[in-house]
Amino acid sequence: MPDRPFSPLELAEPAEAERISRQLLAAQLRYVRTASAFYRRKLGDGSGLSVENLAALPFTTKDELRKAQVADPPFGEIRAAAQADIVRLHVTSGTSGRPLAIGFTRADHELSCEIGARAYFSAGIRREDTVLHCLNYALYVGGLADHLSIERIGATMVPVGIGQTGRILDMWDDLRPTVVFCTPSYARHLAGAAHARGREPAALGLRLLVVGGEPGGDIPETRQVLQDTWGADVGDTYGLGEVWPTFAGQCEARDGLHISACGALWWELINPATGAPLPREPASQGEIVYTQLKRQATPLVRYRSGDVVQVLEHTCPCGRRTPRIRLLGRADSMFIVRGVNVFPQAVEAVLDQVAPGHGAFALLVEGQAPPPPIPLAVEVQQAPAGLASHIRSTVRSRLQFSCDVRLVAPGALGLATEHKSQRVFRTDLGQFPPGLVNLAGETR
Numbered sequence: 001m002p003d004r005p006f007s008p009l010e011l012a013e014p015a016e017a018e019r020i021s022r023q024l025l026a027a028q029l030r031y032v033r034t035a036s037a038f039y040r041r042k043l044g045d046g047s048g049l050s051v052e053n054l055a056a057l058p059f060t061t062k063d064e065l066r067k068a069q070v071a072d073p074p075f076g077e078i079r080a081a082a083q084a085d086i087v088r089l090h091v092t093s094g095t096s097g098r099p100l101a102i103g104f105t106r107a108d109h110e111l112s113c114e115i116g117a118r119a120y121f122s123a124g125i126r127r128e129d130t131v132l133h134c135l136n137y138a139l140y141v142g143g144l145a146d147h148l149s150i151e152r153i154g155a156t157m158v159p160v161g162i163g164q165t166g167r168i169l170d171m172w173d174d175l176r177p178t179v180v181f182c183t184p185s186y187a188r189h190l191a192g193a194a195h196a197r198g199r200e201p202a203a204l205g206l207r208l209l210v211v212g213g214e215p216g217g218d219i220p221e222t223r224q225v226l227q228d229t230w231g232a233d234v235g236d237t238y239g240l241g242e243v244w245p246t247f248a249g250q251c252e253a254r255d256g257l258h259i260s261a262c263g264a265l266w267w268e269l270i271n272p273a274t275g276a277p278l279p280r281e282p283a284s285q286g287e288i289v290y291t292q293l294k295r296q297a298t299p300l301v302r303y304r305s306g307d308v309v310q311v312l313e314h315t316c317p318c319g320r321r322t323p324r325i326r327l328l329g330r331a332d333s334m335f336i337v338r339g340v341n342v343f344p345q346a347v348e349a350v351l352d353q354v355a356p357g358h359g360a361f362a363l364l365v366e367g368q369a370p371p372p373p374i375p376l377a378v379e380v381q382q383a384p385a386g387l388a389s390h391i392r393s394t395v396r397s398r399l400q401f402s403c404d405v406r407l408v409a410p411g412a413l414g415l416a417t418e419h420k421s422q423r424v425f426r427t428d429l430g431q432f433p434p435g436l437v438n439l440a441g442e443t444r
């Protein structure tokens with residue numbers, strides 16, 4: 001019998017949840033139209049401002065937010081609450097340009113904690129746990145906001161942050177953590193550091209690894225590698241700084257992520273190329289677009305997330321009735337080989353299986369629809385005979401495209417290991433991994 005979810009709202013009948021969300025959406029549209037100069041301009045005189053008409057309203061893009069904030073820092077005309085009512089300012093990680101400033105009123109903060117707590121509870125964290133929180137606390141929502149969400153469950157939080165690998169391994173036996181919360185790449189990094197000290201990660205007594213901040217935790221092969229390495233269960237979570245810090249989490253079924261922001265988020269699905277609406281029904285795939293509900297400080301309407309998702313079946317063995325999605329990847333890291341959409345996460349899943357323990361990798365693509373074979377450079381400790389051709393044949397059979405595999409030494413690509421790293425490089429735009437000299441895979 002699965003545990004009851006953190007909030008009874010997660011058990012609400014979808015039709016009832018939809019009815020309440022529609023009311024909140026109507027109220028939110030009126031609020032942003034009145035309170036935010038940005039939306040007053042964008043939404044015109046407010047005629048046609050209705051839930052039924054939502055798909056006719058303009059999208060909000062990250063670029064627009066950036067421009068508005070450059071013109072009038074920190075929040076720009078997006079700000080919809082009085083400065084005096086804003087109690088916190090975070091910035092986005094800025095992986096795709098100038099970071100965005102995100103504001104929280106006290107009510108926004110409360111709601112953020114509640115939504116996040118539902119997701120982390122769903123991923124498996126309980127009040128009896130001691131959690132090492134190993135995401136960046138500086139500025140970014142993944143630090144403090146996620147910390148407070150997990151603390152809301154009642155777990156014992158240890159605010160570790162980044163750059164503390166040696167210290168936490170030194171103190172491990174004194175802290176006796178049961179959960180580590182970090183990115184999938186940091187989980188690999190920490191395991192490597194433990195090995196280097198002669199300690200077996202699986203013998204460290206971890207019960208659960210909760211990952212977030214980058215994709216991987218919802219890809220079975222990637223999760224399996226982490227599970228085997230740590231001898232622990234692995235649960236994935238998802239959020240976007242500018243929307244809600246964390247608003248989706250896997251449940252014990254470990255199959256897709258439940259959106260935990262019931263009553264605080266409206267979502268749509270669109271064709272990323274044309275912007276046309278797509279049905280929100282099982283098997284549907286498209287870019288997910290968000291409108292927060294009840295958000296006061298920096299509310300967004302029809303915000304293009306850039307994340308491509310697949311909608312999963314509504315019913316789930318865990319009993320939650322909330323929508324379940326699978327993240328396929330970023331619309332801007334997707335490329336198309338002979339009509340097949342390819343995301344770097346899918347390539348990573350192949351590498352996790354065929355070359356476990358691999359390091360960073362880079363796909364070099366010439367344009368959005370590059371001609372095969374696609375150069376794929378992979379950092380590996382050892383390159384046993386046949387590894388490159390095994391990767392090539394598995395990519396071809398599993399992902400239906402041919403690649404040209406170059407195996408290089410660890411660190412040779414010059415990509416960072418402790419944070420999000422780029423995996424697709426548009427050579428036609430002059431993008432290249434810092435350590436790579438040419439397409440033949442020669443390194444500096």
Ligand SMILES: [Zn+2]
Nearest residue numbers: 251253316318
């Ligand atoms: Zn579930």
